[in-house]
Amino acid sequence: MTDPLVKPKKKNPVERTRLPTRPPAPRSRAAQGLTRAAAEGVFEMQTCGDCGALQYPPREVCHQCLSERLVWKDADPRGTLIATTVLRHSNDLYFRERLPWKVGTVKMAAGPSVVAHVHEDCAEGGAVRLALKLDRSGQAVLHALPEKDTPNMNDAPQLRESTCDPKFRRVLVSDGKSAMGLAVARAMLDAGANAVFLGDPTSWKTVKAFDALVASDPRVQPVELDVTDTDSVDRLAASIGGKVEILVNTAAYLRDGGILGRKDVILARDAFEVNVLGMMRLAQAFGPGMGFRAADGSNNAVAWVNILSIHALAALPARGAWSASMAAALSAAQTLRAEFAGAGVRVMNVFPGPIDEEWEQLTPPPKLAPAAVAKAIVQGLQGGLEDVYVGDIAEELRTRLRENHKAVERELGQ
Amino acid sequence: MSAPRTRLGYDGVVAVMPVTIPYARYSTRSAHWWLGRALGELIRGSGLAKAAVDGVCVSSFTLGPDTAVGLMQHLGMSPRWLDHIPMGGASGVVALRRASRAVQAGDAEVIACIAGDTNHVDSFRNTVSQFSRFAQDAVYPYGAGGPNASFALLTDHYMKQYGATREDFGKLCVAQRENALRNPHALMKKPLTLAQYIDARPITDPIHLFDCVMPCAGAEGFLVMTEERARAMKLPFVRIGSTIERHNAFPDDPIQFRGGWAMDRDALYEHAAVAPADVDFVETYDDYPVINMLQFEDLGFCAKGEAPAFVREHDFTIAGSFPFNTSGGQLSVGQAGAAGGYLGMVQAMRQLTDSAGATQIEGARVGLVSGFGMINYDRGLCSGAAILERGQA
């Protein structure tokens, strides 16, 4: 049984900070199929479209019938742990700092044998379930997990290296006055965050729910933060930048309006100011500090969360300016992901469908409660995901985009 | 369909001139230097003109970005037959197998088989991290333990499946060290006791320090030519009884507990017209002790799963009941990259030409050399073996 994680002690301010290293990152292009699955938290294996053979490691053609029609399909993650070893030596800096490290061979019920990171609660010879997760280099790795959840299993250090669990971490919620910000803050507290820095972009405005949350839990610290104001962002980073281990950017600007029907680009500019430039400002101010602390103990800086929209992938012309800002934000997030890769800070993008909040008043249901999105964010962090699609509408749109993106374009334009 | 074709024998082809370029833990030289020295030793030692060597067979991990082709220009050679064998521990057997057929067919007259690698302070990590695509995709990211981790898993499985103990592995390692103390080329110069073996620090459970070979720099080589030429040049020679090779054997085994030898051993003995009992000594590929056990079983010295008992029954020293890895093997001599795949071959040639010095086995007539190589993903893919015989006139 995994020992529960101990709440990290306050950091000795004169101690040297361990710099981030990352596990071996090179992968073949075919192996990136695993990465895509891991990024979304699904378990898929390369499968032959002709003979149905499942294979691992990923290849260019089917190892049975040599067909090149290889597809990625949901696979049975069950298997038997047939051999294990505990590494007490490694050729790689990242692992050297984390020894001992347990790996093993799992004979999958679906066929192949795989080498996997082995959870400490797995017994050799016993049944396990495999999960694809991203490691600190952002590449997919297989974890052999106990067949059924065990107490505190997410606290196991090896598994925690692949996840971004809010437990005992400090979270900055950039706009804590929005319904989404409040929901995210509550979800982080429930998930065991050590502190929630609750951003206040409108200190002149009283929001009762904000005040109530601040009063309800000593872990909540209100902080002034307006992502459109470089000065404000820099000031906050100078004050708490060294303490932010998960940043959830809840600052959002959503207004109706297309492009041709307006006389100005002010709405678009305001949307970009918050949704795109705001993210960049936060990144420039908080990113370097988070990267520096990416290997700093059990509460290392781990994740950067952007709440985007499924319309980052397909414009909703009725909200054209906003959609454009979402697409730009997604693009910026991809760059951040590349820039954070060296340190191993995960960039998680959240793609919800319509959310039940004031600016979606006229949107017909189904709409997502902010709490549902917040829950998906916490689960995404706990699972170590990179892309989280929330709600039926997001899932449906995603499926339809894969089927025919031109049809989606036409239909959203109606 | 016609009846199965019979394999040709190796009549008229022999191997001569085993050479070893003394190993070094680390070298500032490149692989070209080590391979060049081996070729030089072969030419000077045999008395051949350089141009008379019209075939070359090369194995090396650290020659990159060059291949055997670039090496020819580097060494000023113009061979009419050239091979590059990237089979690690199986390279020696396969080189002999390829070269003997080429000489037999008349495609070349004299083939120099050379294997060598340098070992810079960081070469091993580089070799391991980029060993193969599958290793890169599916092994190295899992702790970057290198071969230690892969063999630890096989060893763990084998121990649990067949009841092998650390003492069994230790017995082989201690015997090999005893043999190595007679071999001036061995890098390990201190005796090893079973207690020291057992108490050594763990590296990757159940692999401990003395289960691991020491990476080093070095080169080995030999010549393949016609018996007629060897006799004319008065070069002591060995005959080739038979050879086998197999790659990616038993792909459906969930974890490796046997090698390709198990598929081909009957052919091996039948072709040479000898039985395991006729073999006077065995040189196996010993990157980890468990692989020795696999070879004892798969090459027919005992049944599958009985190697632990076999080990308990025998003494593996030069003077013992089952002379084995008489040079000390890689575990005690060092692993000079691809040259490790030649170590058994060169030592067997010495045994059969009475040039093994202090490691010489009295009256050895038939030797078995076994090779194993390339943990591409989760198991060694290449296996090979050769039966060599004393080439007395």
Added chain:
Amino acid sequence: MSNPVLAQFMTEFLAGRLRLVDLTQTLAPEFPTIVLPPEFGQAWPFRIEEISRYDERGPAWYWNNFSMSEHTGTHFDAPVHWVSGKDLPDNTVDSIPVENFIAAACVIDVSAESAENPDFLLTIDYVKRWEEQHGRIPERAWVLLRTDWSKRVTPKEYLNMAEDGAHSPGPDAEVVPWLIRERNVHGFGTESVGTDAGQAHHLNPPYPCHYFMHGNNRYGLQCLTNLDQLPPQGALIFAAPLKIRNGSGSPLRVMAIVTNG
């Protein structure tokens, strides 16, 4: 040939008998702008980004880009700002005659009343009582309402939002047309974020100061500070907005010239 008046001005000024008072708030990102319902277009707050600071972006120089609306910080309202002034001549900041950028000022101190009641409204009666004490408001003078609102440092205190919106003092709907008709004032200036009271939406007409002042081609100044350093009468205001084509207003530096002692 030198003008004796200006020469005398400079003599007095250099001797310290005339003094300049800066009535301008510092432009800073956190300084509040007026808050409208969120579905309306919003004035941009002041935002500033460094272009370079003796660094790789410009090795020997420091400079910034900034952005803001015409109605951010201490600013000037031109008549065109309000629909009532949209068709008047010379109603934009670039067309206002430059002479109008200098005017005398009457400072009506309602700071005590405002401290009591943030919704305090200036009435005709109050102005008349003020005139009894300080003299009649001259023609073409700014009327500046001293509320000490500028001493409210945080945006929260300054905007003073409650559930029913902002609460800050201003003129009532009667006094504004009276000041124009009876005193021919130049414009109206306040310390708070608008020339109208926080709750002026509920007056008739709504936002009377904007409606009447601009409808009569008069001007507005807001977000002023240091009004407590001005005499009730006798200060001279220099307030020249940026020359923005068709501009409805502009941030500006507002200076008052006062006699010392």
